[in-house]
Each structure stands twice: as structure tokens, then as C-alpha cells.
Amino acid sequence: MLIARSIVLFAVAALFEIGGAWLIWQGWREHRGLWWIAAGVIALGAYGFVATFQPDANFGRILAAYGGVFVAGSLAWGMIVDKFRPDRYDIVGAVICLAGVAVIMYAPRSH
Template structure:
């Protein structure tokens, strides 16, 4: 169940942060910040549903998903195709996140 939560959280975090980018770097209206703040609150709330007893472990596993989702955003929203180094780096991060998330745990 954590994987869909991580993807939803990533979308909220990236979109929420992008509203600040749009306001400061793309000179969009400050009104862009209203949905951005809501999305960032939703992001934090969603991560509480990750299947982990430890917040730090959930955040670490989420990090790999976030990196991959950020590159998807780069391509789909910003129109910039990730290069091979982006893909290699994201793949390494997703593998690391998978190890953190699915590795056997002892009590």
C-alpha cells in the first residue's frame, strides 16, 4: 500500500513546490501559492499512511520515488526530457528505496 501513497505524496509535493517556483522564478501571481500550500499539507498528511513504524524509514523509502517522479514531472510538465544520467541516477535511487522499503526487518 505504501507505493501508491508515495506516488500520490510525490505528486502533491512536486506540484506544491512548483507553485513556489512558478511564483518566484516564472513571475506568476502569488495566488499560485494558495493551492501550493494546500498540496504541501496534503503531501505531509499522505506520508503518515506509509506502512512503516518509523517515520525516517518511510521518508527514506519515499525519497527514491520522489526522485523518479521529479524526473517524470520534468519531462511531462516542463517539457525537458531526462538524459541518460538522470535515468541512471533515478534507477539507483529507486533500487535503494526498494531495499529500504522491502528489506527484511527483525524486531
């Protein structure tokens, strides 16, 4: 149950962080305005809170693992929202990152 909760929290964190960065990009680079930027800042702030709900108490471990989720999530966001087509190297890299997440977060440890 803890692993499932952790995975859901990583997905929610990715939605907030990648979505927030995308909103800022749209507001600034695509000239959509300050409301888009403000929404992005709020989403990025929400991302920071989501990470605190991870069951593991180690900030460095959570953030390191989230880096792999961010890589894969960014490619998925690009595919869904911007119609980006990743090549095989993008996909292999994302799989490697997610394997790293699994090792960092879910490997058995003696405390």
C-alpha cells in the same frame, strides 16, 4: 497488498510535494501570483499528511525512502509538465534511487 498500498502512497506524496513545489516556482519565478503560491503551500501540507498513512511506523525510514521516490518523480514531472529530456545519467541515477527505496522499504526484516 501492503506493498501496493505503500507504492500508491509514495506516488500520491510525490504528486503533492513535487506539484506543490512546482506551483510555488510558477507563482514566484514565473510571476503567476500569490494564488499559485498558496495552492503550492496547500499541496505541500497535504504531502505531509500522506506520509502518515504509510504502513511502516518509522518516520526516518519513510522519509529516507521517499527521497528516492522524489528523485525519480521530479524527473518524471519535468518530462511530463516541462518537456524536460533526462539524459542517461539522470535515468541511471533515478533507477539507483528507486532500487534504494525498494531495499529500505521492502526488504524482509525481523522485528
